[in-house]
Amino acid sequence: MSKPPTIxxxxxxxxxxxxxxxxxxxxxxxxxxxxxxGTVRDTAKGRLIVSMTLEHYPAMTETAMxxxxxxxxxxxxxxxxxLIHRVGELLxxxxxxxxxxxxxxxxxxxxxxxxxxxxLKTRAPFWKKERFIDGEEAWVQANAADDEAAAKWATGx
Amino acid sequence: MSKPPTIxxxxxxxxxxxxxxxxxxxxxxxxxxxxxxGTVRDTAKGRLIVSMTLEHYPAMTETAMxxxxxxxxxxxxxxxxxLIHRVGELLxxxxxxxxxxxxxxxxxxxxxxxxxxxxLKTRAPFWKKERFIDGEEAWVQANAADDEAAAKWATGx
Amino acid sequence: MTDSATIAETEDAAGTITVLYxxxxxxxxxxxxxxxxxxxxxxxxxxxxxxxxxxxxxxxxAFASRQTVRCAVNQDFAGPExxxxxxxxVAFFPPVTGG
Amino acid sequence: MTDSATIAETEDAAGTITVLYxxxxxxxxxxxxxxxxxxxxxxxxxxxxxxxxxxxxxxxxAFASRQTVRCAVNQDFAGPExxxxxxxxVAFFPPVTGG
Numbered sequence: 392m393s394k395p396p397t398i399x400x401x402x403x404x405x406x407x408x409x410x411x412x413x414x415x416x417x418x419x420x421x422x423x424x425x426x427x428x429g430t431v432r433d434t435a436k437g438r439l440i441v442s443m444t445l446e447h448y449p450a451m452t453e454t455a456m457x458x459x460x461x462x463x464x465x466x467x468x469x470x471x472x473x474l475i476h477r478v479g480e481l482l483x484x485x486x487x488x489x490x491x492x493x494x495x496x497x498x499x500x501x502x503x504x505x506x507x508x509x510x511l512k513t514r515a516p517f518w519k520k521e522r523f524i525d526g527e528e529a530w531v532q533a534n535a536a537d538d539e540a541a542a543k544w545a546t547g548x
Numbered sequence: 549m550s551k552p553p554t555i556x557x558x559x560x561x562x563x564x565x566x567x568x569x570x571x572x573x574x575x576x577x578x579x580x581x582x583x584x585x586g587t588v589r590d591t592a593k594g595r596l597i598v599s600m601t602l603e604h605y606p607a608m609t610e611t612a613m614x615x616x617x618x619x620x621x622x623x624x625x626x627x628x629x630x631l632i633h634r635v636g637e638l639l640x641x642x643x644x645x646x647x648x649x650x651x652x653x654x655x656x657x658x659x660x661x662x663x664x665x666x667x668l669k670t671r672a673p674f675w676k677k678e679r680f681i682d683g684e685e686a687w688v689q690a691n692a693a694d695d696e697a698a699a700k701w702a703t704g705x
Numbered sequence: 706m707t708d709s710a711t712i713a714e715t716e717d718a719a720g721t722i723t724v725l726y727x728x729x730x731x732x733x734x735x736x737x738x739x740x741x742x743x744x745x746x747x748x749x750x751x752x753x754x755x756x757x758x759x760x761x762x763x764x765x766x767a768f769a770s771r772q773t774v775r776c777a778v779n780q781d782f783a784g785p786e787x788x789x790x791x792x793x794x795v796a797f798f799p800p801v802t803g804g
Numbered sequence: 805m806t807d808s809a810t811i812a813e814t815e816d817a818a819g820t821i822t823v824l825y826x827x828x829x830x831x832x833x834x835x836x837x838x839x840x841x842x843x844x845x846x847x848x849x850x851x852x853x854x855x856x857x858x859x860x861x862x863x864x865x866a867f868a869s870r871q872t873v874r875c876a877v878n879q880d881f882a883g884p885e886x887x888x889x890x891x892x893x894v895a896f897f898p899p900v901t902g903g
Contacts, residue, residue, distance in 0.1 A: 406565060407564060407565045407568045408563060408564045408565020408566065408568075409565065411564045411565075411585065415587065415641065417641075418641060419588070419589065419590035419640035419641040420589060420590060420591070421587050421589065421641075422586065422587060422589045423584060423585065423586045423587065423665075424583075424584070424585045424587070425583070425584055425661075426581075426582070426583040426584070426585070427580060427581070427582055427583070427654060427657065427658055428568065428580065428581045428583070429579065429580050429654060429903055430572065430578050430579060430580065430581070431576070432576065432577060432578070432579045432652060433576035433577060434577075445902065446826060446827055447826075447902070448824070448826055448876070448879075448895055448897065450879055450893070451876055451879035451895070454879055455879075476902060476903075483576035484572065484574075484575060484576040484578075487902075487903070488902070488903050495589060497584060497586060497665060497804075498697065500584065501584055501658070501661065501662050501665075504582075504658065505658050508580075508654060508658075508903055511902060511903040512900070512901075512902060512903030513899075513900065513903075514881075514900070515900060515902050515903070516826070516876070516895075516897065516900055516902075517900055517901065517902020517903070518826060518827035518897065518898060518900060518901050518902070519901045519902065520827070530827050530828050530898065530901070531901040532898075532899075532901070533898070533899035533900065533901050537903075540655065586804055602803065603727060603728055604727075604803070605725070605727055605777070605780075605796055605798065607780055607794070608777055608780035608796070611780055612780075633803060633804075644803075644804070645803070645804050654903075665804055668803060668804040669801070669802075669803060669804030670801065671782075671801070672801060672803050672804070673727070673777070673796075673798065673801055673803075674801055674802065674803025674804070675727060675728035675798065675799060675801060675802050675803070676802045676803065677728070687728050687729050687799065687802070688802040689799075689800075689802070690799070690800035690801065690802050694804075
């Protein structure tokens with residue numbers, strides 16, 4: 392009954408409504424969809440950001456995302472899930488990432504969405520560089536909170 | 549910086565993409581949006597459902613929803629949230645409810661979305677009646693799992 | 706005369722309440738809304754339920770399983786000890802099942 | 805002659821590897837990709853890093869803080885003990901920060 396995951400890496404924006412519709416189309420067995428959308432904030436550590444560039448490792452990215460999706464499908468009774476990550480130059484307010492999980496039950500859908508974004512943040516080969524208003528650029532550093540968020544799913548394995 | 553919540557009770561469907569856009573419009577301080585959408589399943593306890601009717605207590609509904617939203621805004625650093633609940637007759641696959649929470653940080657956005665749906669399920673005056681394929685109708689019974697899901701937020705208060 | 710005048714006055718002062726029923730309470734009582742004089746001696750939700758049960762078999766059926774009936778007074782959830790007074794809107798319904 | 809013939813054979817058998825750099829490792833090494841013969845004696849990721857550090861100041865700077873460098877061999881995360889062999893694609897990058 393479950394669909395294969397939808398995995399995409401793209402420079403263009405995604406259409407959130409269309410992704411919900413695509414996952415639910417023609418189905419009447421879904422009880423709930425959990426979703427997280429990450430967007431570019433205009434500040435980091437109190438400094439104004441004018442743009443963000445996302446680099447990735449093309450040969451590895453979709454494989455890594457597919458593995459994360461497969462892991463989610465195994466942990467929860469999902470009927471489908473969608474992972475879309477943008478790359479290239481983005482501006483404050485732009486969408487970066489979308490994760491979407493469908494299940495017969497709401498807790499599974501919400502937990503899986505949390506898992507998908509936590510693992511994407513720590514296990515998929517993307518790197519962010521921020522350009523500040525003064526022209527300086529800096530690679531975003533991985534933070535301990537993300538590792539802890541991801542680790543909580545590992546213990547439940 | 550935070551917007552007043554958007555609260556709606558309506559018979560017509562909602563546009564998920566439009567609700568994300570409305571919450572994020574003109575803002576660059578949002579880092580993530582957590583969302584849950586509940587939909588009508590075609591079966592309950594192994595019996596086929598042909599339709600579901602949602603009744604509510606009009607004078608109380610929006611007040612109860614506003615209180616739940618205000619509670620979420622107080623518990624998490626939300627920049628805005630949206631709660632939309634449909635009433636009337638719905639068919640399998642139809643959307644029932646949307647909750648959406650925006651924050652600078654993803655964990656707050658996701659946790660708040662979970663809180664909003666758990667409390668909507670246990671604190672807002674809606675009642676579901678299912679009509680089965682054999683013509684029989686039955687009011688959905690509240691279940692202990694929903695109470696437990698809601699109670700977990702009470703302990704953290 | 707003094708006694709009956711006092712009673713009449715009490716009844717007037719009591720005023721009316723609106724009682725609402727939802728979901729299967731509406732179906733069992735056969736009504737979604739009724740307006741009535743606040744019954745004498747009724748000062749709480751619990752006392753109002755006792756009084757409503759005596760109205761007839763439909764109401765008795767609606768409140769047959771009292772622990773599964775929820776109440777709101779003036780659109781606020783209220784327990785059996787909650788006060789009921791003139792002008793109040795008192796709603797009875799099963800545990801909610803939206804979302 | 806026997807010795808040098810053996811060495812030549814070993815080098816041929818070693819074949820080439822592709823090394824990729826991302827984010828600030830790409831900036832510090834000044835390259836995103838280089839193809840090289842698998843250096844003699846290099847059989848693990850850790851040994852490859854040792855060898856790369858000796859290539860020049862850019863590479864040395866890229867690997868200056870080794871514990872913050874992550875690696876994937878053939879698109880799979882790999883630690884310093886992971887084997888590296890002919891034909892492998894070895895990528896070095898900082899801890900990921902997508903999502």
